[in-house]
Amino acid sequence: MENNEVTELDVNTDPFVVAGRTLSSRLILGTGGATSLSTLERALTISGTELTTVAIRHFSAAGAGNVYELLQRNNVIALPNTAGCFTARDAILTAQLAREALATDWIKLEVIADEHTLLPDPLELYSATEQLVADGFNVFAYTNDDPALAQRLQDAGVAAIMPAGAPIGSGLGILNPHNISTIVARAQVPVILDAGVGTASDAALAMELGCDAVLLASAVTRAHNAPLMAAAMRDAVRAGRAARLAGRIPRRDTALASSPSEGMMQTLVGEF
Amino acid sequence: MTSINITFNSQQVQVQTGTSLREFVSTQIGKDLDAESRAVDGSKLGVAAAVNGGVIPRSAWNATVLENGYSVELVTAAQGG
Numbered sequence: 001m002e003n004n005e006v007t008e009l010d011v012n013t014d015p016f017v018v019a020g021r022t023l024s025s026r027l028i029l030g031t032g033g034a035t036s037l038s039t040l041e042r043a044l045t046i047s048g049t050e051l052t053t054v055a056i057r058h059f060s061a062a063g064a065g066n067v068y069e070l071l072q073r074n075n076v077i078a079l080p081n082t083a084g085c086f087t088a089r090d091a092i093l094t095a096q097l098a099r100e101a102l103a104t105d106w107i108k109l110e111v112i113a114d115e116h117t118l119l120p121d122p123l124e125l126y127s128a129t130e131q132l133v134a135d136g137f138n139v140f141a142y143t144n145d146d147p148a149l150a151q152r153l154q155d156a157g158v159a160a161i162m163p164a165g166a167p168i169g170s171g172l173g174i175l176n177p178h179n180i181s182t183i184v185a186r187a188q189v190p191v192i193l194d195a196g197v198g199t200a201s202d203a204a205l206a207m208e209l210g211c212d213a214v215l216l217a218s219a220v221t222r223a224h225n226a227p228l229m230a231a232a233m234r235d236a237v238r239a240g241r242a243a244r245l246a247g248r249i250p251r252r253d254t255a256l257a258s259s260p261s262e263g264m265m266q267t268l269v270g271e272f
Numbered sequence: 273m274t275s276i277n278i279t280f281n282s283q284q285v286q287v288q289t290g291t292s293l294r295e296f297v298s299t300q301i302g303k304d305l306d307a308e309s310r311a312v313d314g315s316k317l318g319v320a321a322a323v324n325g326g327v328i329p330r331s332a333w334n335a336t337v338l339e340n341g342y343s344v345e346l347v348t349a350a351q352g353g
Binding site: 033069096098100150 | 320346
């Protein structure tokens with residue numbers, strides 16, 4: 001951002017547009033793992049998020065509509081996911097149910113290869129993407145940090161590419177920053193770093209690498225103090241975005257003095 | 273009154289013969305539904321239904337009559353992701 005007049009980022013100076021909607025926050029939260037709904041609500045409010053993922057599960061009268069009502073009450077958009085699906089077929093059914101239940105054609109598409117890694121199955125993911133795009137969905141594709149696969153998903157018409165920084169829930173941060181940068185450099189749709197964030201610096205790094213937004217759940221919901229971590233993530237995403245737009249200095253192998261060498265006292269110069 | 277057996281969210285349950293999906297969902301969620309399966313009180317339902325593995329749009333709930341051996345799944349948003 002060359003314009004030195006812009007010193008604060010907000011929805012006017014730096015809108016986040018995804019699937020035709022403008023959001024004021026580049027932090028997307030997941031609701032999984034929260035110890036209580038009241039803690040979750042405080043974390044959501046403090047984070048400033050406008051978009052939050054939910055899973056689609058069997059209705060039970062005991063827990064009727066709690067999360068859905070919580071999101072509605074706080075004007076947070078629900079982004080349903082297909083978590084727990086191992087095949088394109090299951091993911092598509094889940095997406096169709098989510099569209100019916102929540103009246104949205106947005107779907108965070110997760111098609112998992114196995115329980116151990118929770119990493120996406122590329123073939124099932126691609127197959128589900130093609131079918132859901134054809135069915136009119138805005139697909140937010142949770143993918144491996146693979147630039148080639150990200151390109152294929154983009155060509156298939158996804159609304160956003162969501163590469164994993166590290167395995168879900170691992171808190172390992174961004175294991176391959178170079179791949180994330182490569183995905184960002186070639187993306188025509190928003191890139192949302194998804195999964196792996198453990199702490200605030202991970203979220204800031206994602207934004208510094210050029211991601212358009214960050215999605216995280218466990219890092220906040222499983223933190224010792226979830227609302228405080230939500231605040232940290234809010235600030236980290238903003239800071240990382242500002243740093244990205246401000247333009248970091250190039251890395252150098254040698255030092256470069258920031259104080260001028262002219263005007264040194266003569267007596268001191270002689271000592272060096 | 274005769275009854276039939278269906279599988280509802282992985283549990284075996286009995287319902288009266290001739291029960292529509294609209295009537296069944298209405299009982300489960302505790303809300304009165306009109307003929308188009310909208311909540312009479314104007315609230316959003318936040319649920320979706322599948323019968324035998326296929327999604328049934330809300331507009332078709334009234335015309336979908338449950339039969340013996342059917343599998344009904346009713347889902348909603350839950351914490352996750």
